[in-house]
Amino acid sequence: xxxxxxxxxxxxxxxxxxxxxxxxxxxxxxxxxxxxxxxxxxxxxxxxxxxxxxxxxxxxxxxxxxxxxxxxxxxxxxxxxxxxxxxxxxxxxxxxxxxxxxxxxxxxxxxxxxxxxxxxxxxxxxxxxxxxxxxxxxxxxxxxxxxxxxxxxxxxxxxxxxxxxxxxxxxxxxxxxxxxxxxxxxxxxxxxxxxxxxxxxxxxxxxxxxxxxxxxxxxxxxxxxxxxxxxxxxxxxxxxxxxxxxxxxxxxxxxxxxxxxxxxxxxxxxxxxxxxxxxxxxxxxxxxxxxxxxxxxxxxxxxxxxxxxxxx
Numbered sequence: 200x201x202x203x204x205x206x207x208x209x210x211x212x213x214x215x216x217x218x219x220x221x222x223x224x225x226x227x228x229x230x231x232x233x234x235x236x237x238x239x240x241x242x243x244x245x246x247x248x249x250x251x252x253x254x255x256x257x258x259x260x261x262x263x264x265x266x267x268x269x270x271x272x273x274x275x276x277x278x279x280x281x282x283x284x285x286x287x288x289x290x291x292x293x294x295x296x297x298x299x300x301x302x303x304x305x306x307x308x309x310x311x312x313x314x315x316x317x318x319x320x321x322x323x324x325x326x327x328x329x330x331x332x333x334x335x336x337x338x339x340x341x342x343x344x345x346x347x348x349x350x351x352x353x354x355x356x357x358x359x360x361x362x363x364x365x366x367x368x369x370x371x372x373x374x375x376x377x378x379x380x381x382x383x384x385x386x387x388x389x390x391x392x393x394x395x396x397x398x399x400x401x402x403x404x405x406x407x408x409x410x411x412x413x414x415x416x417x418x419x420x421x422x423x424x425x426x427x428x429x430x431x432x433x434x435x436x437x438x439x440x441x442x443x444x445x446x447x448x449x450x451x452x453x454x455x456x457x458x459x460x461x462x463x464x465x466x467x468x469x470x471x472x473x474x475x476x477x478x479x480x481x482x483x484x485x486x487x488x489x490x491x492x493x494x495x496x497x498x499x500x501x502x503x504x505x506x507x508x509x510x511x
Contacts, residue, residue, distance in 0.1 A: 271284045271501060272284065273499065279478055279481065279499045280499075281481070281497040281498050281499040282496050282497050282498065283496065283497075283498045283499075284498070284499050284500075284501050285498055285499075285500055285501070286479075286500070286501055286502075287500070288467075288480075288500070289465060289467075289482055289498070292446055292465075294448060294449055295446040295447065295448055295449065295463065296446065296447060296449055296455050297444050297445070297446055298387040298389070298393075298396070298444075298445040298446065298447055298455075298462070299387065299388065299389045300385045300386070300387055301321075301323075301386045301387065301388035301389070302321060302329075302384070302385055302386040303385050304381055304382065304383050304384070304385065304441065305319065305331075305381070305382055306379060306380065306381040306382075307319075307379060307380050307381075308378070308379050309338060309367065309378040309379060309380060310378065311338075311369070311374075311375055311376045311377075311378055312338050312339045312369065312375030312376070312378065313338060313378070314335060314336065314337045314338070315335070315336050315338065315367065315380070316333065316334070316335045316336070317331070317332075317333035317336075317350070317365075317367070317380060317382075318330070318331065318332055318333070319331045321386070323354075323386065323388060323395060323415065324388060324395050324415075325417075325418075327354065327355045327415070327418050328354075328355065328356075329352065329353070329354050329386065329397070330352070330353040330354075331350055331351075331352055331363075331382060331384075332350060332351045332352075332353070333348065333349075333350035333351075333365050333367075333380075333382065334348065334349075334350075336348060336367050336380075338367065338368065338369050338375055338378050339375050341367060341368040341369065341372075342368075342372050343368075344366060344368045347364055347365065347366045347402055348365040348366065348367060349361070349362045349363060349364065349365055349401070350363045350365045350382055351363070352384065352397070352399065354397065354413075354415060354418075354419075354420045355418040355419070355420075357419075357420070359397065359399075359413060359420045360399050360411060360413075362399075362401045363382060363383065363384050363399045363400065363401070364382070364383040364384075364399075364400045364401055364402045364408065365380065365381070365382045365383070366380060366381055367379070367380030367381075368380075383399075383400040383402075383408070383441050384397065384398060384399040384400060385397075385398045385441070386398075386415075387445050388415075389455075391457070392457050393447070393455065393457045394414060394416070394457070394459045394462060395414075395415040395416070396412055396413065396414055396415065396445060396462075397412070397413040397415055397420060398410060398411070398412050398413075398443070398445075399411050399413075400441050401435070408437070408438050408439075408440060408441055409435045409436070409437060410435055410436055410437070410438050410441070410443060410466065411434060411435040412464065412492070414459070421490065422434060423487065423490065423491055423492055424490070424491040424492070425485060425491065425492045425494070426491050426492070426493045426494065427494050428494050432491070436466055436483070436485075436492075437466070437468055438466040438467055438468060439467050439468055439469045439480070442466070442467040443464060443465060443466040443467065444464070444465050445462060445463070445464055446462070446463045446464075446465065447461050447462055447463075448461040459487055460486075460487055460488065461487075462486075462487045463484055463485065463486050463487070463495075464484070464485040464487075464492055465482055465483070465484050465485075466482070466483055466485075467480055467481070467482055468480060468481045468482075468483075469481070469500075477501065477502060478499065478500070478501070478502060479500035479501060479502030480499075480500040480502075481497070481498070481499055481500070482497070482498040482499075482500070483496070483497055483498075484496040484497075484498070
């Protein structure tokens with residue numbers, strides 16, 4: 200009769216070593232696979248039971264998307280008092296879409312150190328032409344980029360504006376190389392019967408632009424003035440750089456409306472020397488009424504971290 204090796208008092212080390220080599224990897228594999236499926240089931244149940252309640256009781260995404268500071272307000276005598284306060288920059292707007300910039304601050308390369316006379320033209324709706332004419336510039340004399348120039352814009356052969364902001368200089372002012380120029384204006388246009396607008400910029404100081412808007416229709420450019428809530432009327436408005444957008448309402452089918460009275464302009468102003476800490480900028484919303492933009496809403500950007508425009 201053979202003895203049962205498992206009941207033997209004598210321990211065979213070779214048998215034990217062989218058994219461990221075979222059994223231990225199997226045990227580890229079972230543990231790893233089992234742990235994976237336990238975690239998978241646990242995550243699934245958590246998402247099903249906990250996730251739904253969390254999205255209802257604590258909507259994280261909704262809080263992140265909510266830019267309006269509903270409980271915040273400044274004193275009514277503050278220069279930054281507004282209808283609404285937000286903590287980030289305006290980009291997309293509910294119910295509105297941006298008008299397309301058919302032309303947007305065109306830029307040009309020039310030969311090194313040459314004397315340039317910039318001229319350009321574009322064909323717009325219904326065959327009407329927009330012409331840009333800038334005066335002669337000797338790039339070798341352009342040693343200060345802050346010393347800007349101006350251009351003229353013609354529409355259908357008629358002068359529209361004669362002080363459009365233009366800058367031309369050489370990046371390498373010692374060797375007069377890498378020369379280029381930029382003209383700050385835009386044309387908002389898209390096919391079909393939607394309105395067409397020309398926006399031009401004049402730079403009266405080092406921070407803000409003075410922006411003018413013209414409605415281009417049937418070969419005629421009509422300036423749209425700006426009326427504030429106080430009833431004051433201006434030919435142009437201020438904006439940080441060229442930071443503004445034109446918006447149109449979406450219709451019930453999801454298309455931008457073609458009615459000119461659905462157009463709104465949103466301009467952004469920011470001056471670090473005037474606004475001080477805690478103010479990240481100021482928005483105005485203007486709505487077209489008859490032959491002008493009428494101010495309809497003011498919005499102050501609250502910059503709690505004092506990062507200024509970099510926080511927008």
